[in-house]
Amino acid sequence: GAGVSQSPSNKVTEKGKDVELRCDPISGHTALYWYRQSLGQGLEFLIYFQGNSAPDKSGLPSDRFSAERTGGSVSTLTIQRTQQEDSAVYLCASSKRGDSYGYTFGSGTRLTVV
Amino acid sequence: AQSVTQLDSQVPVFEEAPVELRCNYSSSVSVYLFWYVQYPNQGLQLLLKYLSGSTLVKGINGFEAEFNKSQTSFHLRKPSVHISDTAEYFCAVTQYGNKLVFGAGTILRVKS
Numbered sequence: 001g002a003g004v005s006q007s008p009s010n011k012v013t014e015k016g017k018d019v020e021l022r023c024d025p026i027s028g029h030t031a032l033y034w035y036r037q038s039l040g041q042g043l044e045f046l047i048y049f050q051g052n053s054a055p056d057k058s059g060l061p062s063d064r065f066s067a068e069r070t071g072g073s074v075s076t077l078t079i080q081r082t083q084q085e086d087s088a089v090y091l092c093a094s095s096k097r098g099d100s101y102g103y104t105f106g107s108g109t110r111l112t113v114v
Numbered sequence: 115a116q117s118v119t120q121l122d123s124q125v126p127v128f129e130e131a132p133v134e135l136r137c138n139y140s141s142s143v144s145v146y147l148f149w150y151v152q153y154p155n156q157g158l159q160l161l162l163k164y165l166s167g168s169t170l171v172k173g174i175n176g177f178e179a180e181f182n183k184s185q186t187s188f189h190l191r192k193p194s195v196h197i198s199d200t201a202e203y204f205c206a207v208t209q210y211g212n213k214l215v216f217g218a219g220t221i222l223r224v225k226s
Binding site: 004031033035042043045048050056059091093102103104105106107108 | 156206214216218
């Protein structure tokens with residue numbers, strides 16, 4: 001596609017429910033990143049996928065968070081048993097192989113846990 | 115580990131005035147530096163990046179930044195701002211390009 005697409009754009013969920021956030025990167029981009037943007041914490045790295053390599057999960061805040069990338073394209077970030085502190089904007093970015101410095105960000109998913 | 119400090123949380127400026135948004139980084143190795151802009155309810159857009167070469171980097175929308183290794187700074191400048199430049203600006207650093215470490219952001223408010 002023309003840009004990085006994220007869905008849904010907004011999600012309101014009840015505390016304790018599971019949520020799935022989707023990221024559709026730019027076609028041909030092999031690297032995909034998830035970041036979280038919240039008040040008081042700024043922009044935090046969550047996870048990074050590069051091609052078929054094992055993902056860098058070092059930024060995931062707890063074992064309630066997981067992500068997968070199917071077929072080297074679409075990625076899903078799953079948050080289990082959501083807590084109020086999970087409320088944030090979740091941003092996805094992608095880049096081409098060999099151009100890891102040329103990230104393109106999506107518009108994000110605003111998650112509100114009530 | 116790298117870290118980024120944006121020294122001003124908010125910068126108010128009048129339209130057509132010059133502006134400088136300050137960014138300092140800390141790293142024990144060579145890094146690559148970026149400035150991103152975020153308009154309300156939108157994702158991040160790359161303004162400019164420093165990878166190597168000339169320390170003065172020109173970006174989109176008339177912005178430029180200067181890499182100063184001795185002062186570990188990468189300040190963003192624009193000689194004349196417009197109302198449309200009102201947004202939040204983020205400085206970021208990466209060592210290997212696999213993950214960016216961001217500063218806390220600076221809100222630029224351009225007043226008429």
